[in-house]
Amino acid sequence: MKSTIKDIAKLAGVSTATVSKVINNKDQNISQSTRERVLALAKEHKYIPNRIARGLVTRYTKTIGLIIPDITNPFFPGIARGVEDKASVEGYNIIYCNTDDNLDKEDKCTSMLIEKMVDGVIIVASDKRKNEFKNLSNVYIPVILVDRDIDIDGIKGKVLVDNFDGAYQGVNHLLSIGKRNIVFITGPMTTNTAIDRLKGYKKALEEYDIPFKKEYVLEGVFKKEWGYKATDKLIKEGIKFDALFCGNDLIAISAIKALKDNKISVPDDVAVVGYDDIYISTLVDPELTTISQPNYDMGFKAAEMLVDMIEERKIEENRIVLKTELKIRKST
């Protein structure tokens, strides 16, 4: 049977208050002898403190909530791992939920997290969200937004990635290797992510005095099917292009597939740049040139910021924008 603080107190012949003090090594006013006795007994009887009970009185559970769209999407495990790594060294556990970018599920998650008294939450929120998280509004725990820059009331911090610069780098690279007809196969333009990247795309073109053509922007979804479909359509419609700048690696990889199926060589005829640098991008043929996103770092930084907030340490920045990195490989 699990032993409680009472058991240890009784065995040591002291009060529970004393045991509590030595377990949490608070207060130096405990004699060395009782301290040792208590510690020895605790060890002997495999005493594991009950954090639930502790949390009820201290109001801190040492648990943080992590809400992401879908752990099965290769973009998110890096974030989840970064969060957990930092959280665990700080003594926190992670309760994680998937939302499929569904607002109802997000609300359900936040509600459950509140019930469980998490100390804070990290969320990759749906772009569809326009208003605050209703469950989080009347509760004073810090909430950090990751990856998606959405304007929501009550958000205490953000950890983002510079999408403008990322796209700029990718397109600039294509231009620098002589490509001039660069098609941008993007996800939904309702998201800041896609909007910022389009800006970066335009900026790069501008610097090379290349007029922007809106028929070179293909708006779809961030899924692999879209890459194939979009590329196939370009070819069938006879649109002239010599490069593809893709909204993510999945799109890029399936675009390459479409090109191959149409006997168009990569990178000679058409160069392809992806986005994300999911780790299979080095496994495809040709290896994919892509914009590497610091997912792990995003998670890590978010956890760091959150813990700092929870423990009321001084926060340097409550909006961190991480840089992406262009990885030049064989597809360009």
Place this chain on the structure above:
Amino acid sequence: MKSTIKDIAKLAGVSTATVSKVINNKDQNISQSTRERVLALAKEHKYIPNRIARGLVTRYTKTIGLIIPDITNPFFPGIARGVEDKASVEGYNIIYCNTDDNLDKEDKCTSMLIEKMVDGVIIVASDKRKNEFKNLSNVYIPVILVDRDIDIDGIKGKVLVDNFDGAYQGVNHLLSIGKRNIVFITGPMTTNTAIDRLKGYKKALEEYDIPFKKEYVLEGVFKKEWGYKATDKLIKEGIKFDALFCGNDLIAISAIKALKDNKISVPDDVAVVGYDDIYISTLVDPELTTISQPNYDMGFKAAEMLVDMIEERKIEENRIVLKTELKIRKST
């Protein structure tokens, strides 16, 4: 400010006991009028019950622990998602930890989970583990092992995959298309997973009256680097082979890369079969023939079994072995 059961009780002019009863809709002996009044007040004041407090008295927190080696490894997100999906419909949350197959981290995780009073745990445990989880031994919560079949005391259930049959199917397929010199590039033979697959490999050969050659078994690690290295070595050493049966898709994909780099065509010269069916296996060129593992189902079934145990429902089976499925694609 968050309202408590006391607040609602005061507002409704009843005792906390009454509020508790209506919130948990226990006991029919509550008049319709008070029930409605309480419910209305709870809604109006956004009352969210505190499960931490509740857990302290009921001994159930509606939380389960999920311990996996590394969420960043494409094999695990499917399991994690399956677990969460089933758990959440049953009203449970997931606390997740990564262990990197490190026994110390596993022990640390289990200890934290006990501190947080989880109702049960699902674990993909390290093959290195020989003895029971010490933190879980004197606490009476169910523990379910997933994917790796390890003999540990105190385990209440297992959800596994038929590795013998999976390997048998893969090798049998290679034989059926006329391949006779089939190399098995595997992970460490210290794991039941690898051992069972070797058995399946042998069985298939036997049925075709092909003698087993131990130089056709290359033992390494379940990482992509190993696939390239092993294949490269085979070629350099001039070993004759016409098929590769790989321990996982990462190995297979990088093996294909090595073949291509050596101008060996896939599948004509050498056919390749992977294992796992991580979703990029349809994105590589050629699309990979592989053994599809029911990861999501494993997680889902494990959560189902665990919740059944926690809620003391009748358990049909405490050892589930799921079937794999051969996906024939372009690499064979």
Place this chain on the structure above:
DNA sequence: GTGAAAGCGCTAACAT
């Protein structure tokens, strides 16, 4: 039908 009281395991003043 409803409430009073005890208690889950723990911590935090405040005494002593």
Place this chain on the structure above:
DNA sequence: ATGTTAGCGCTTTCAC
């Protein structure tokens, strides 16, 4: 240097 007490928010038994 240690103990007493109250209480975190909730459920549960038993009494009315």
